[in-house]
Each structure stands twice: as C-alpha cells, then as structure tokens.
Amino acid sequence: MEAGAEEALIERCRRQDVEAFGKFVDAYQARVYGFVKRMVSNADEAADVTQEVFIRAFQSFTRFDGRSSVRTWLFRIANNLCIDRSRRLGRTPKAIGFGSDYEDGEEMEVSDSRWQPESLALDAELIQVVELGIAEMSEKLRMVLLLHDREEMSYEEIAETLSVPVGTVKSRLFLARAHLQSVVKRYMTEGGNA
Amino acid sequence: MKDQNQVDEKLNSEGMRAISEMVKGLPDDVPSMSWRSQLNERILAEAKPKKAFDLHRWLLRPAIGLGLAAALALVVVFRPIAPDTTGSSVESLMIATHQDDVNYASVTGAGLSVDEMTEFSNPTPVADPLLDLDVF
Amino acid sequence: MFSKFSACVILVASAAVGHAQKGALAEGLPEILKLAVSRADSLRYTGTRIVSVRARGAQRDTVEYITRDGNRIRIDFPNDSAFAGQVIIEDPQERRHYLPTQNEVRVLPPRRGESLMRLVASLARFRQERKVSVENGSVIAGRMTRLLLVADRRGNPLQKLFIDPTTGAVLKSEVFDFVGTSVGSYEFKNIEFKDRIDANLFRVSRKGLRTVSPQSEAKQLAAKFNLREIQIPPDSGYRLESARVIRPEGEPILALMYSGPSGRLTVFQTKTDLKPERLSKFARGDIATRTWRSGGINFALVGPKSENFDRIADRLKRDLGAQ
Numbered sequence: 098m099e100a101g102a103e104e105a106l107i108e109r110c111r112r113q114d115v116e117a118f119g120k121f122v123d124a125y126q127a128r129v130y131g132f133v134k135r136m137v138s139n140a141d142e143a144a145d146v147t148q149e150v151f152i153r154a155f156q157s158f159t160r161f162d163g164r165s166s167v168r169t170w171l172f173r174i175a176n177n178l179c180i181d182r183s184r185r186l187g188r189t190p191k192a193i194g195f196g197s198d199y200e201d202g203e204e205m206e207v208s209d210s211r212w213q214p215e216s217l218a219l220d221a222e223l224i225q226v227v228e229l230g231i232a233e234m235s236e237k238l239r240m241v242l243l244l245h246d247r248e249e250m251s252y253e254e255i256a257e258t259l260s261v262p263v264g265t266v267k268s269r270l271f272l273a274r275a276h277l278q279s280v281v282k283r284y285m286t287e288g289g290n291a
Numbered sequence: 292m293k294d295q296n297q298v299d300e301k302l303n304s305e306g307m308r309a310i311s312e313m314v315k316g317l318p319d320d321v322p323s324m325s326w327r328s329q330l331n332e333r334i335l336a337e338a339k340p341k342k343a344f345d346l347h348r349w350l351l352r353p354a355i356g357l358g359l360a361a362a363l364a365l366v367v368v369f370r371p372i373a374p375d376t377t378g379s380s381v382e383s384l385m386i387a388t389h390q391d392d393v394n395y396a397s398v399t400g401a402g403l404s405v406d407e408m409t410e411f412s413n414p415t416p417v418a419d420p421l422l423d424l425d426v427f
Numbered sequence: 428m429f430s431k432f433s434a435c436v437i438l439v440a441s442a443a444v445g446h447a448q449k450g451a452l453a454e455g456l457p458e459i460l461k462l463a464v465s466r467a468d469s470l471r472y473t474g475t476r477i478v479s480v481r482a483r484g485a486q487r488d489t490v491e492y493i494t495r496d497g498n499r500i501r502i503d504f505p506n507d508s509a510f511a512g513q514v515i516i517e518d519p520q521e522r523r524h525y526l527p528t529q530n531e532v533r534v535l536p537p538r539r540g541e542s543l544m545r546l547v548a549s550l551a552r553f554r555q556e557r558k559v560s561v562e563n564g565s566v567i568a569g570r571m572t573r574l575l576l577v578a579d580r581r582g583n584p585l586q587k588l589f590i591d592p593t594t595g596a597v598l599k600s601e602v603f604d605f606v607g608t609s610v611g612s613y614e615f616k617n618i619e620f621k622d623r624i625d626a627n628l629f630r631v632s633r634k635g636l637r638t639v640s641p642q643s644e645a646k647q648l649a650a651k652f653n654l655r656e657i658q659i660p661p662d663s664g665y666r667l668e669s670a671r672v673i674r675p676e677g678e679p680i681l682a683l684m685y686s687g688p689s690g691r692l693t694v695f696q697t698k699t700d701l702k703p704e705r706l707s708k709f710a711r712g713d714i715a716t717r718t719w720r721s722g723g724i725n726f727a728l729v730g731p732k733s734e735n736f737d738r739i740a741d742r743l744k745r746d747l748g749a750q
Binding site: 113115118119122126127128130131134140144147148151152155156224227228231242243245246247249264267268270271274275277278281 | 298299301302306307310311313314315317318319320321322323326327329330331333334335337338383387
C-alpha cells in the first residue's frame with residue numbers, strides 16, 4: 098500500500114470507519130495470522146487470537162497516535178496477545194532458548210548442493226522441519242525471527258515493538274537463526290531424521 | 292557475543308542469510324472465509340449502527356469478488372442485517388467499558404469524567420457564570 | 428510526616444501485598460513518588476490544567492482552573508468553555524458537581540487521590556510485573572520536573588508522572604493502554620503555590636438546588652429498563668460513582684461503576700445472554716470477572732482481582748437470589 102493511501106486509510110480507521118477497517122484487515126490479516134499461528138502453534142487458537150488482534154485494533158484505533166508505524170503497532174498488539182495467552186496457560190519458555198545447541202563460532206557448511214534457498218523452500222519435508230524448529234524455540238527468539246525474517250521489520254521497529262534494545266534484537270535473531278541452522282544441518286546430515 | 296559488530300557480521304554471513312531466505316519462503320496460510328465473516332460480524336457489533344451500514348455496502352461491491360460474495364451470503368442469508376450484540380460483542384463491550392472507566396479516571400481525577408464531558412456540555416456557554424451560581 | 432491521605436494510600440497498598448510485607452512498601456517506592464504521596468494533603472495552589480482524553484472516537488480537551496487547599500479542591504471552567512458556570516468541589520468525604528443550568532448538584536464519592544492510590548497499590552501488588560524508573564522530566568508550567576515512568580515487564584509504558592521535586596506536585600500525568608498508546612493526560616499550563624487559600628471558595632450554595640445522587644439515578648434507570656436495583660454491601664468500602672445505560676443494538680446494558688479500596692468495580696445487568704468464558708477471555712491482567720443469572724437478568728461483575736472481589740460477588744449473588 099502506498100504511503101499516502103495508507104495514511105488516509107489510517108485516518109479513516111481512527112474515526113472508526115468500518116469500511117476502511119475492512120480494507121485494513123484485508124491488508125494485514127494473512128501476515129498477522131501467519132505470525133500468530135507460529136507463535137501459538139495451534140491453528141484454531143491462532144484464528145481466535147488473530148480475531149482478537151483485529152478487534153483490539155479496531156477498539157483502540159482512536160488512540161493510535163502515529164508515533165510508530167501502524168504495522169509496528171499492530172504487531173505489538175499481536176505480540177502482547179500471544180504472550181498473554183501463553184501466560185494464561187502457564188506455559189514457560191521451552192528448553193531451546195538463549196542456550197541453543199548452536200556453538201559459538203560454528204558456521205553452516207554452504208557447499209552442500211542441497212543448500213539452495215529456492216529448492217529448500219519447495220521441499221515439503223524440510224518446510225516441516227523448519228516449522229518444527231521455529232516452534233521449539235523460546236518465544237523471545239521466535240518472535241524476533243518472525244518479525245525480522247518474515248515480516249521484514251527493521252531491527253529498530255522490532256526493538257520498538259518489543260521494547261528491548263536493538264542489540265538484544267540482533268542477538269536474539271542470531272540465536273534463532275543459529276538454532277534453525279543446527280536443525281537443518283542435523284536434518285541434512287542424518288538423512289532427513291532431524 | 293558481546294561485540295555487536297561481530298553479531299552484525301555473523302547475521303550477514305551466507306549461512307545466516309540462507310536461513311533468513313528459507314524462513315521468508317515458508318508458505319503462508321490465509322484465514323478461512325468463515326473466519327473473516329465472523330470477524331466482520333464482530334466488527335459490526337463493535338461499531339456504531341451507522342457505520343455498520345457502510346460495511347454492508349462495502350461488502351456488496353461487485354469488485355470484491357466471489358470470495359467476499361460468499362462471506363456476504365453467510366452474513367445476509369443466515370444473519371440479521373442489523374448488528375447482533377448477542378454472543379461475543381456484549382462481553383467485549385463490558386470489559387472495554389470497565390477498562391476505559393478505570394483508565395480515564397486515572398487521568399481526570401477530581402475533574403470532569405468522560406461521561407460528564409459528554410452529558411453536561413452546555414450548548415451555549417452561560418454569559419456570566421458567577422451571576423448564575425452564588426459563590427460565598 | 429505522612430498525612431491522613433498518605434497513610435490511607437500506604438495502608439491500602441500494604442493491604443494489597445499482605446501483612447507480611449507491611450511497612451516494606453514505602454521503602455520500595457522511588458523517593459520522588461514518596462514525596463508526591465506525602466505532600467498530597469498539604470499542597471496549596473491555583474493553576475490551569477489541560478485534560479486530554481481520546482474517548483469514543485474523539486479527542487476531548489478540557490481546560491480546568493484548579494484551586495487546591497490540601498485535601499480540598501475546587502475546579503472551575505473558562506467562560507468560553509462548554510462547561511462554563513459549572514463548579515466541582517471535592518473534599519475527603521465527597522465530590523459535589525454544581526450544574527447551574529439544571530439547578531442541581533450531583534454528589535459523588537471523592538476521586539482526587541485515586542490516581543496516586545491506584546499507582547501505589549498496583550506497584551505493591553504487581554512488584555514483579557512492573558518496571559519503575561526515574562529520570563529528568565521536561566519543564567512543565569515553568570518548573571523542572573522528574574519523570575516517574577511505570578512500565579510493564581515488557582517495557583510498555585503504563586503511566587508517566589512528571590513531578591515537581593521541590594513541592595511534590597504532579598504537574599503532568601499520562602496514562603497508556605495495554606499496547607502502550609496514550610489514553611489521556613493532564614498537564615498544568617501554569618501553577619502558583621500559595622501560603623493560604625480562602626476557605627469560602629469551597630462552599631457553594633444556591634436556593635432550590637436539587638441534589639442528585641448516583642443511587643437515585645441507578646434506581647431510575649433500573650426501573651426504566653425493567654432491571655434490578657442492586658447495592659454493593661457498604662461495608663465493602665465501595666461507593667457507587669455513576670450509573671449509565673449502554674445501548675448496543677440489542678438489549679440495553681446497565682453499568683454501575685463503583686470506586687473503592689482495591690480500585691474500580693463495574694456491575695453490569697442485561698437481558699442478553701452472557702458467555703462467562705468470553706468475558707474472562709477478554710479480561711486482561713489483573714481483571715477478574717464473575718457472571719450469574721437471576722430473575723431472567725444476566726449480571727456480570729468486573730474489577731481487580733482480590734479476595735474482596737469474590738466476597739462482593741458472592742454477596743451480590745446471594746442478595747439477588749441467583750441461580
């Protein structure tokens with residue numbers, strides 16, 4: 098969406114214009130749903146939480162003051178609701194967190210002929226491996242990975258969304274990718290038995 | 292990983308960029324039409340009645356396509372046109388009402404509450420308020 | 428030395444954290460907040476403040492002329508304001524809102540200390556969930572301030588207080604919603620500290636003035652919409668502050684707002700069916716909910732989690748002969 102068009106749309110959303118908000122949902126529903134689904138790891142719950150994200154956005158749009166981008170604001174709502182949900186369920190961060198099985202200094206061997214992003218993305222089995230790798234990360238690593246590598250948010254935007262320093266965002270992104278590297282490497286070296 | 296430059300360097304390494312590309316390339320799901328239809332209903336219920344009409348008009352636009360027509364059919368055929376407040380919206384309205392009251396009270400203190408700002412706003416200011424109310 | 432109000436604040440907050448931690452609270456509070464609390468009952472000033480809230484789709488800005496003499500406060504409005512002529516006078520017992528055009532005075536529970544009280548109580552109850560920091564604030568009403576920032580665990584701001592370190596006066600306050608967006612604020616544009624304030628300013632009278640209480644309004648509304656007259660037990664410390672009807676497309680909802688020792692409670696009544704699980708799902712953080720049905724009417728109690736909350740809910744249910 099062009100900047101001017103988005104500005105106009107946001108202004109109408111602020112005035113609780115339902116038609117404009119419908120367009121806003123059109124623009125963001127897939128991205129928010131994708132993010133939430135990977136954060137809660139359950140399609141039905143993801144659908145519920147995503148609805149909640151948009152309802153909350155609609156309710157509080159009048160208070161959106163434009164100091165951050167609307168995307169940052171929306172993902173902050175999504176992020177907060179995901180965290181709320183896991184807290185309500187009493188879930189603690191999973192074992193794979195900051196101390197992942199990645200060892201400092203270790204680098205992925207990139208000479209492997211299978212290590213081609215295009216072909217990797219098309220491999221259904223590998224997709225499942227990567228999705229599982231994402232699901233088993235701690236929430237903190239997962240949200241940074243998803244916001245940066247899928248939502249293409251800048252380090253600064255993520256820092257603002259999560260209220261952490263930029264350096265922390267980078268460290269978490271590094272650990273998250275390193276974990277996925279080790280998962281993918283294991284899958285490749287163990288012949289698909291990751 | 293104390294040195295941020297080192298982190299930057301590692302994040303830009305070929306292996307890390309490949310992982311990033313892979314994550315970016317993961318297929319995305321789109322929420323179902325019934326999900327969207329349910330969301331539309333909830334938004335309608337949240338909105339004022341005047342606004343609700345706007346959404347129906349929007350949903351009727353032919354350019355929106357077959358998918359939304361299906362959603363519209365669900366809304367029009369199986370649901371009343373007027374927003375229905377049974378179910379989900381009443382509960383969210385209650386929580387929002389309470390939460391707003393708590394938040395606004397923290398701001399306004401002894402001054403006018405949000406309700407009072409609406410309810411007791413004079414259409415035309417009193418010319419000389421002290422003539423109207425004796426202050427001793 | 429702490430005044431009555433301060434003692435009350437500390438007592439309430441202490442009660443919230445339990446007997447074991449009594450006394451430890453004051454030590455845990457930032458000095459600047461302790462100063463604001465301890466001076467709350469002794470400040471004397473006149474000033475102008477702007478109150479800004481974003482509510483129901485619109486920005487509302489109100490100019491208020493404040494006269495404060497310790498625990499008494501008087502609020503007037505500019506002559507060109509939509510509230511010109513109205514006067515609010517609050518003391519520790521009650522808040523009286525004079526409406527000259529209606530020739531009535533609305534008598535409500537006091538609200539002044541609520542913001543600071545809520546903040547201190549919430550810091551006590553959710554010590555692990557709150558981050559508190561103090562830094563240099565901006566110049567407000569010509570005075571340098573210290574900024575007290577309260578944030579949730581993830582760093583989302585919840586409240587900002589700009590406090591004059593010389594007098595302890597809170598010159599600006601801003602409250603944020605759960606995603607860190609500003610809900611509203613007040614800010615003094617000018618303030619003049621005084622040695623003495625004329626006591627007569629806090630007395631207003633007029634012949635034939637009709638007194639309206641929230642109880643009488645609640646009664647009228649309940650009768651009008653064929654709902655129940657209810658009363659939270661007075662010994663709970665909660666007092667009715669307002670009664671209003673929310674009119675969605677379906678059945679009306681009567682909302683009775685109470686203020687009391689643990690914060691604010693709202694009792695809702697409606698003939699629309701309620702889903703308790705949805706109500707609790709929408710509730711966030713420290714908000715508790717209870718629902719019940721009696722005589723074809725659905726009731727919901729919403730308020731801060733506390734032992735008092737459950738006691739009040741049980742008592743209301745019993746009084747209403749709930750199913």
